[in-house]
Amino acid sequence: MKPRVIIHTAMSLDGRITNFPADLELYYSLAAQWNPDAILFGSGTVLAAVRDNPALAVPPEHEEMFTPPAGQPDPRPLLVIADSRGQVRCWDAIRKWPYMRDVLAICSRATPKEYQNYLKERHIGTIITGGERVDMREALEALNREHGVKTLRIDSGGTLNSVLLHAGLVDEVSVLIHPVIAGGKAVPTLCDPGQAGITGLQIHLVHKSTEVLKDGIVWSQYAVDGAEPVPVQ
Ligand SMILES: NC(=O)c1ccc[n+]([C@@H]2O[C@H](COP(=O)([O-])OP(=O)(O)OC[C@H]3O[C@@H](n4cnc5c(N)ncnc54)[C@H](OP(=O)(O)O)[C@@H]3O)[C@@H](O)[C@H]2O)c1
Incomplete structure (x- = not known):
């Protein structure tokens, strides 16, 4: 059985997910309402965070940091990163983030053995x-x-979102539309199938709710009705 899967994304009016000042406090306060057992990051999202904050990439490493937490049951979510190519090297820094109970990597059989050992x-x-x-x-x-994950929140870019949507694994999409036109490059957006080698994708959604929150930010929630590949024009 798979968990309930929710994509939660902050975006500009023109569908960009970067290149604008997202209200992160609002983003995370809404994200908490699903009470997810785990949060899934794409490696691209983690690498972008490292680019924005290089200190993440060169943390001091010591054994204590890598000792898995023990003791009382911990209600905080598990933080999961999909990283088949072994690019994320800041696990110790991530493990110190206060809002998760532990970290977990998802790799493939092609993941370098050196990284699996790491x-x-x-x-x-x-x-x-x-x-x-x-x-x-x-x-x-x-x-x-x-790992007992019943509810999984996706905190990723358009690449991993597309992979999950294409595979029919997403149940809900939640967007926080900021009143800004971000412009900039064509990607990243909420769904970038080309980045994942998917030639076309159209996702049908069922509207659940829309609210106007502070500063004119619109929060819309949808259920996924179905995904079908569409040919590239
Ligand atoms: N505004 C928001 O709410 C929001 C939220 C999150 C992220 N972002 C932004 O989104 C950007 C990153 O987005 P991104 O699209 O570049 O990266 P991403 O979706 O975060 O990461 C790409 C992921 O897709 C996986 N992948 C690619 N092709 C695959 C395939 N064929 N099968 C299975 N998995 C596949 C990669 O796995 P491997 O590593 O195994 O190759 C990787 O984990 C950043 O700038 C970040 O700031 C914005």
Whole structure:
């Protein structure tokens, strides 16, 4: 069984998910309402965070940091990163973030052994599934089966969103539309199938609710009705 999967994205009026000042306080306060058991990051999102904050990439490492938390049951979510190519090297810094109970990597059989050992040495739990890239359906089922994840919030860019939408794994889409036209490059947007090698994708949604929140930010929630590949024009 897979978890309930919710994509939650802050975007500009023109569909951009970067290049504008998103209201992160509002984003995270709304995100908490689903009470997710885990949050899934794409490696691209983590690498972008490192680019914005290089201190993340060069943290001091010591054994204590990699000791998995023990003791009382911890209600905070698990933070999961999909990283088949072994690019994320700031796990110790991420583990210090206060709003999660632990971290977990999702890799594929093509993930370099050196990186798998790197994770093992740091006591970072790992799910290995898929050949070249992660098989997201299997990964989500493993999250449910092995880690008790019933609700999963996606905090990723358009690439991983597309992979999940294309595989029919997403139940809900929540967008926080900011009153700004961000312009800039064509990507990233909420859904960038080309970045994941998917040639076309159209997702049908059912509107659930829309509210105007502070500063004219519009929060709309949708249920996913179905995904179908569409040919590129
Ligand atoms: N505004 C918002 O709410 C919001 C939220 C999150 C992120 N962002 C922004 O989004 C940007 C990053 O977006 P992004 O699209 O570049 O990266 P991303 O979606 O965060 O990361 C790409 C992910 O897709 C996976 N992937 C690619 N092709 C795949 C395939 N065929 N099968 C399975 N998995 C596949 C990659 O896995 P591998 O690593 O295994 O290759 C990676 O985990 C950043 O600038 C970030 O700030 C904005």
